[in-house]
Amino acid sequence: MRLIYRHFPLTKIHPYALKAAVAAEAAGSQGKFWEMHDKLYQNQEKLTVNDLRKYAQELGLDMERFDKDLDSPQLEEKVLQDKADGLKAGVKGTPVFFINGTYISGNQPFEKFKEMIEAELAMS
Incomplete structure (x- = not known):
């Protein structure tokens, strides 16, 4: 079993979504992806470059490296x-979410994920 996270920035709704996703990747290059991810979700209305730098x-990131990565075409x-x-x-x-190829849209209760994952594990 593995967890794969993919970005899907909704730039028409959230104009800073793309830069925020890049910021998460930039933090990830310093081992802080999930910490940055959590900050971004907790502060969805505050995602300017200044906010991302803050x-x-x-998170205690190396700011020179973060700034470079934030502007990285590769990220x-x-x-x-x-x-x-x-x-x-x-x-x-x-x-x-996808669980073994099954498409699940929208927020779901933990129990639904637990049941689906347990069913998949039982079949393997």
Whole structure:
């Protein structure tokens, strides 16, 4: 079993979503992806570059490296490729989950995930 996270920035709704996703990747290059991810979700209305830099500082990131990564065409391309892959898989919004190929859209209770994962594990 493995967990794979893919970005799907909804830039028409959230103009800073792409840069925020890149910020998560930039933090990830310093081992703080999930910590940045959590900050971004807790502060969805505050995602300007200045806000992203503030969150990086709060996480104790190397700011020179973070700033360089935040402007990285490679990290932006990774995020855009994640979105392209999602579109090919039929994703239209977030959140979306796939459990062994089964498409699950929207927030779901923990128990639903637990049941589905346990059923998949029982079949393997």
